[in-house]
């Protein structure tokens with residue numbers, strides 16, 4: 001009996017010359033939320049499509065519970081639920097009907113499906129939209145409510161493995177918080193969760209483990225604390241360069257710089273909190289000399305480490321601290 005709810009080993013998938021997944025290995029244990037991070041095109045959806053049997057690997061093994069998911073994808077799917085990245089096709093239905101149908105298809109009685117829809121609507125705060133019909137062309141229900149409905153349809157019956165591909169897309173900040181809590185709760189109830197997301201900052205609070213993909217390969221894996229690779233007392237000094245301005249040389253900085261990441265016009269320096277005053281004085285001088293347009297000092301986050309790992313094609317992401 002495997003203790004993993006999902007075990008992926010040496011997974012490789014090509015599309016012509018593109019190696020979308022290159023020898024990927026990862027595991028998800030019961031009760032664990034594993035975040036899968038990576039830039040656009042890193043190979044995340046290719047990976048989850050193979051886990052749920054929508055795509056066949058060129059090489060490697062996928063085990064869901066005790067089932068060989070490559071040899072028997074239908075059996076593996078009975079242990080797993082997937083919320084795909086694409087919006088669920090619910091035009092013509094209300095969220096209540098869509099969730100109840102999903103429950104009935106997964107074996108719930110009419111009464112149990114009805115109760116589950118009510119419970120999930122309360123958990124995700126979508127009660128006011130529960131009986132509003134989704135219309136074609138995105139009318140009737142917003143993208144966020146559609147996305148939350150799709151999540152509810154996915155979790156309406158607990159499964160050992162839950163695979164969520166960008167579940168927070170389109171969702172406003174307050175309901176996003178409810179969704180993150182709902183994902184964490186599924187883990188705490190014993191479900192193994194594989195969570196694809198771009199939202200490093202928010203995901204950090206609820207995941208147990210992270211796997212970072214870059215160009216099809218695993219470039220880092222471990223707990224958020226381990227991947228952050230910094231002390232809790234470290235700070236991020238963010239410098240905003242003028243257009244076409246050159247980055248100040250961090251080796252000339254009067255502070256200890258643990259890590260430097262360039263993201264567009266932003267330079268992110270990880271510095272010890274004990275040197276905060278020196279860091280601010282240096283940044284103020286740089287601004288007075290017009291070497292930078294502004295700066296911000298904030299606690300170091302996982303996003304800094306993530307950007308460092310995937311810096312070559314990094315783009316600004318997450319919440320931007322206010323510049324002073």
Ligand SMILES: Nc1ncnc2c1ncn2[C@@H]1O[C@H](COP(=O)(O)OP(=O)(O)OP(=O)(O)O)[C@@H](O)[C@H]1O
Pocket residue numbers: 015018019020038039040041042043044045046047085
């Ligand atoms: N059906 C396909 N045919 C050809 N190439 C594909 C196909 N699906 C994916 N790819 C390519 O494989 C690579 C990985 O794509 P994938 O969709 O898995 O990335 P992703 O990390 O999920 O990206 P995103 O965050 O944008 O959803 C990309 O280069 C993509 O263009």
